[in-house]
Amino acid sequence: MLLRPEKYPLTPFEDATSLREKPELLRARAEESGYLYFADLIPAYRIDPVRAFEGRLSAGYGWTEPNPENRPFQHVRQGACFDGHGWDDPRFIQLQRQVCTHPAFRSLVLDERILRVLGIVCGEAVAVATMNQCWVKLPGDPEHTTLPHQDNFYLPACPRMWSVWIPLVDTPLEVGPLAVVPGSHNKVWRHRDHLHGIDVPRDVVWATGPVHPGDIVVYGAATVHCAWSNVSKSNVRVALDVRYEPVRTTDSILRADVWAPGSCGIASDGT
């Protein structure tokens, strides 16, 4: 389905940079809006190696033109497409494994600036999930649009999860950045089904805007969000979606250590 920002009332992402040194205000903003946006938070030395690695893989899978200079945009290879739903294309699944286990990805998702923001939002230290996403959205591919949804509809066991959305390429509106509905986390929204998400009324205001590598959007598990369709001529939209939760979350399903002795009711002797 084609999701175009010009069909909805929009407001620019509110930049929370000025609140970084004011933890109480930052937390209050997150609680009120259900999201935080920071322009230029992450330095290029953290982002560029991830994009370089992902870019080589995407070119190798035949989706993009090679980008040996690792410029902050990627061009689609003519005729490129995903199989199936996209997320079940074996090449896409392989890309997830490769990117999300790469040392540069690890350095990025454990960046002290991200961990500090999330520590303030959650009121305690956070841990990163073991399953995250690297989204590759090809232009002219509306059936792979991320439709409006609340993550807790799919992950009801993770109410304390917060996600960090990290664009790896320049993402003007026509390339399909993330959008969130401020304040939408205070109610349960009806989802049509698992594939079609929420029918958000046309008068609901979306916060969104053009974003660049280094910017991040942080949003809670109940915050309604989507990503606009990539309607650009040739630019591919590449972004990471990284999940965090308070480190003391019991019965976590987001982290591999759920099977560690002593967690989930498994005693250290295995009984």
Ligand SMILES: O=C(O)CCC(=O)C(=O)O
């Ligand atoms: O980058 C996108 O398309 C958005 C991804 C998203 O909404 C999610 O992973 O929950």
